[in-house]
Amino acid sequence: MYRYDDYDRQIVAERVEQYRDQVRRRISGELSEDEFRPLRLMNGLYLQLHAYMLRIAIPYGTLSSAQLRRLAEIGRRWDRGYGHFTTRQNIQFNWPRLADSPDILQALADVEMHAIQTSGNCIRNTTADQFAGVALDEIEDPRPWCEIIRQWSTFHPEFTFLPRKFKIAVTGSAHDRAALRVHDIGLALKRNAQGEVGFEVMIGGGQGRTPMLAPTIREFLPKADLLPYLEAALRVYNRAGRRDNIYKARIKILVGALGAAEYARQTEEEFQRIKAEGSVELLPAEIERIHAFFAPPPYETLSADVPEFVAAKLDDRRFARWARTNVSPHKQPGYAIVTITLKPVGGVPGDATSDQMDAIADLADRYGFGEIRVTHDQNLVLPDVKQSNLSALWAALKALNLGEANAGLVSDMIACPGLDYCNLANARSIPVAQAISRRFADLERQHEIGELRIKMSGCINACGHHHVGHIGILGVDKNGEEFYQITLGGSADEKASLGKILGPSVPREQVADAVETIIDTYLGLRKDGEKFLDTYRRVGIAPFKEKLYATA
Amino acid sequence: MPLLKHGRVVDDPWHLVGDDDPLPAEGPVVVTLKRWTAEREALLARGWPLGVRLEPADLVETLVPDLARLELIEVDFPKFNDGRGYSTARLLRQRYRYAGELRAVGRVLRDQLLYLHRCGFDAFEIAREDAVETWIKAVSEFGAWYQRGADDRQTVNALRHRRAS
Numbered sequence: 099m100y101r102y103d104d105y106d107r108q109i110v111a112e113r114v115e116q117y118r119d120q121v122r123r124r125i126s127g128e129l130s131e132d133e134f135r136p137l138r139l140m141n142g143l144y145l146q147l148h149a150y151m152l153r154i155a156i157p158y159g160t161l162s163s164a165q166l167r168r169l170a171e172i173g174r175r176w177d178r179g180y181g182h183f184t185t186r187q188n189i190q191f192n193w194p195r196l197a198d199s200p201d202i203l204q205a206l207a208d209v210e211m212h213a214i215q216t217s218g219n220c221i222r223n224t225t226a227d228q229f230a231g232v233a234l235d236e237i238e239d240p241r242p243w244c245e246i247i248r249q250w251s252t253f254h255p256e257f258t259f260l261p262r263k264f265k266i267a268v269t270g271s272a273h274d275r276a277a278l279r280v281h282d283i284g285l286a287l288k289r290n291a292q293g294e295v296g297f298e299v300m301i302g303g304g305q306g307r308t309p310m311l312a313p314t315i316r317e318f319l320p321k322a323d324l325l326p327y328l329e330a331a332l333r334v335y336n337r338a339g340r341r342d343n344i345y346k347a348r349i350k351i352l353v354g355a356l357g358a359a360e361y362a363r364q365t366e367e368e369f370q371r372i373k374a375e376g377s378v379e380l381l382p383a384e385i386e387r388i389h390a391f392f393a394p395p396p397y398e399t400l401s402a403d404v405p406e407f408v409a410a411k412l413d414d415r416r417f418a419r420w421a422r423t424n425v426s427p428h429k430q431p432g433y434a435i436v437t438i439t440l441k442p443v444g445g446v447p448g449d450a451t452s453d454q455m456d457a458i459a460d461l462a463d464r465y466g467f468g469e470i471r472v473t474h475d476q477n478l479v480l481p482d483v484k485q486s487n488l489s490a491l492w493a494a495l496k497a498l499n500l501g502e503a504n505a506g507l508v509s510d511m512i513a514c515p516g517l518d519y520c521n522l523a524n525a526r527s528i529p530v531a532q533a534i535s536r537r538f539a540d541l542e543r544q545h546e547i548g549e550l551r552i553k554m555s556g557c558i559n560a561c562g563h564h565h566v567g568h569i570g571i572l573g574v575d576k577n578g579e580e581f582y583q584i585t586l587g588g589s590a591d592e593k594a595s596l597g598k599i600l601g602p603s604v605p606r607e608q609v610a611d612a613v614e615t616i617i618d619t620y621l622g623l624r625k626d627g628e629k630f631l632d633t634y635r636r637v638g639i640a641p642f643k644e645k646l647y648a649t650a
Numbered sequence: 651m652p653l654l655k656h657g658r659v660v661d662d663p664w665h666l667v668g669d670d671d672p673l674p675a676e677g678p679v680v681v682t683l684k685r686w687t688a689e690r691e692a693l694l695a696r697g698w699p700l701g702v703r704l705e706p707a708d709l710v711e712t713l714v715p716d717l718a719r720l721e722l723i724e725v726d727f728p729k730f731n732d733g734r735g736y737s738t739a740r741l742l743r744q745r746y747r748y749a750g751e752l753r754a755v756g757r758v759l760r761d762q763l764l765y766l767h768r769c770g771f772d773a774f775e776i777a778r779e780d781a782v783e784t785w786i787k788a789v790s791e792f793g794a795w796y797q798r799g800a801d802d803r804q805t806v807n808a809l810r811h812r813r814a815s
Contacts, residue, residue: 255768259733
C-alpha cells in the first residue's frame with residue numbers, strides 16, 4: 099500500500115498543528131462556535147445529537163494492520179471502546195472530547211492517517227472497490243489512481259468551497275462494488291477497442307432527496323488525462339453549480355438541468371484548455387512511483403486446487419456455508435478474499451469494538467500481508483488469505499463473534515446511525531436493523547432466501563443508501579412518530595437502478611413483518627435459482643404491494 | 651478596512667463608484683461589471699486608472715478583451731463559502747494572463763488567505779487590525795502542496811522528481 103514520504107508527512111503534520119491552534123482558540127474563547135464551525139468541519143469534527151463525532155478518512159478503504167490497531171487504540175483511549183465504519187469508507191467515533199481531538203489527529207498522523215476533507219463542501223474521501231488489486235474479474239488495479247486523486251484533491255486551493263460536498267468512487271472490475279452511479283463522479287477502468295486501459299467517466303449521480311443515476315459523460319478517458327479532466331469537471335461545477343439552495347447544489351442537479359450532453363461539452367472544452375495550458379501536473383515518474391506501492395505482495399506459487407479447503411467444506415457444512423457467502427475468488431491461484439461482516443445477529447451494522455479491531459489486525463498479519471479493507475456496505479475484508487488457511491481463519495472469526503456467514507444476505511444490511519446519534523435523522527435505524535437481523539437470525543433461512551441487499555436510512559439524506567437497496571427502508575417523521583417508507587428494486591452495481599416506493603409507510607414495530615411479507619412473496623414467485631432482484635424485475639412491484647397491503 | 655497587498659498593509663488609492671453614483675472628475679475608480687459594460691468608452695476616456703469589481707456570478711470571460719486596460723480586478727466574496735471567486739482568479743491569472751492587482755474583498759477570513767493567494771490573489775481586504783501578522787502566519791502554515799496553483803510555489807510532484815528531470 100501507499101507509504102508517505104517526507105512531503106506527505108509534512109502536509110499532515112502541518113494540518114495537525116493548524117487544527118491544534120484552532121481548537122486552542124476555540125477553547126480560550128477567541129473563536130466563537132460560529133467561526134469555529136467551518137474549521138472543525140474541515141477536520142471531520144461534527145457536533146451531533148449528544149456529543150462531537152469525529153470522522154476519519156480511510157482512503158479508498160485500505161488499512162494496514164498498524165493503522166487498524168491505532169483506530170482500536172483511539173476507540174479505547176478517547177472514545178467508548180468502539181468505532182463505526184460507514185458507507186464512505188470512513189470510520190466515525192461518536193464520543194470524543196473537543197480538547198482531545200488534536201491529540202487524536204496526531205495519533206492518526208503517526209500512522210499516516212488523517213481526517214482531512216471528511217466533511218465540508220470539498221472533494222471528500224475517494225472510495226473504491228474493496229477487492230481492488232485482488233479481484234479475479236479486475237481489468238486493472240484502481241488504487242494507484244485513487245491515491246493520485248487523494249493527493250490532487252487534498253487542499254486543492256480552487257475546490258475547497260464548492261457548492262456542496264463532492265464524492266468520487268473508482269473501480270477496476272466489470273462488477274461494480276463501489277456504487278459508481280450514485281456518486282458525483284464514478285470512474286470505471288475499462289479497455290477500449292484498441293486494448294488500451296482508460297476510464298469510463300460517470301458524472302452526476304447521488305441519493306438524498308433527489309436520487310439520480312450518473313450518466314456516462316465520457317466513454318473513454320486515457321489514464322494520463324485523469325487529473326486535467328477532473329479539474330475541468332470540478333471547475334464547471336464550481337462556477338455553474340447552484341448555490342442558492344443547498345438541496346439543489348449537488349452536481350447531479352447541474353447535470354440534470356444542463357442535460358448530460360451539454361455538461362459533457364462544457365467539461366470537454368474546459369479539459370482541452372486546461373491540457374493546453376499545462377496547469378495540472380502529473381509527471382509520468384510520479385505515476386510510476388505511486389504504482390510501485392501497489393505491486394502485488396510476495397504471493398507463494400500455489401496450486402488452484404486446495405485439498406484442505408475442499409475437505410474442510412465437506413467436513414463442516416457451517417464452514418461451507420460461510421465460504422459460499424464470505425469468500426470471493428482471488429486473482430492469485432490458491433488465495434481467496436475474505437469478507438468479515440460487521441453484522442452479527444442483533445448487532446449495530448458497521449460497529450466494531452476496539453478488541454475486535456485489534457484481533458482483526460492480528461488475523462491480517464497472520465493470514466495475509468497485514469492489509470485490511472473497509473467496504474461501502476460497512477464490512478471489513480482480508481484481501482489475501484491462503485485457501486488452506488480459511489478454515490483456521492473462520493474459527494478465529496467465530497470466536498470474535500465475526501464469523502457470521504451472511505455477506506450479501508438479508509442480515510448484511512447497510513444502516514446509517516439514525517436518530518440514536520445523528521442530528522439530521524427523523525427516525526431510528528439501529529433498532530429496526532436489529533429487529534430485522536433477529537427476525538432472520540436463522541442462517542439456513544437466509545441462505546435459502548439468497549442474495550438480498552437491505553439498505554436503510556433514518557432520513558431523506560440517504561446515508562444508508564436506501565434508494566439502491568433491493569429493499570430500501572427510509573425513516574420518516576409523522577407528527578412525532580417514526581414511520582418507515584419501503585422501496586423495492588434498487589441496486590448499486592453495474593446495472594444500477596433506483597427503488598420504487600411500495601406504498602404507505604409503516605410504523606416501526608411493523609417493519610420486520612413487512613420485510614418478511616415481501617420476502618415470502620418473493621419466495622412464492624421465484625423461479626429456479628432466481629435472485630430477489632431478478633424476480634422483482636420480472637414481476638414488478640404489483641404482487642408485493644398487493645400482498646403487503648392486503649394483510650394491513 | 652485594512653488593505654493587505656503582497657503581505658503589507660498599504661493605502662488604498664481606489665474609489666468604488668456605485669452604479670447610480672456620478673463618476674468623480676479625477677482619480678482611479680472601480681466599477682461593477684454592469685457599469686463597465688454600459689459605460690466602457692466613457693470610463694476609458696477619463697484617462698485615470700480603472701478597476702472592475704466582479705460578483706460571484708459574473709463571468710470573467712466578459713472582461714477578457716479589456717484585461718490589458720485594467721489595473722485592478724476586485725473579486726467579491728459576499729459569503730466566505732461561495733467559492734466561485736477562486737475559479738475566477740485562476741482563470742484570470744493562468745488562462746488570461748492578467749497581470750494587474752487581483753483583490754479579494756468582502757468576507758475574507760484568515761483561514762482562506764492561503765487558498766486565495768494560491769489561486770492568484772495578491773491583495774486582500776481583511777477586517778483585522780493584525781492583518782500583517784495574520785498574513786505571515788497564514789501563508790506559512792503549509793509548506794507543501796500537491797497541486798499547481800497560480801502562485802509560484804513548487805508542487806510536491808515537481809520536488810519529488812526534480813533530480814530525475
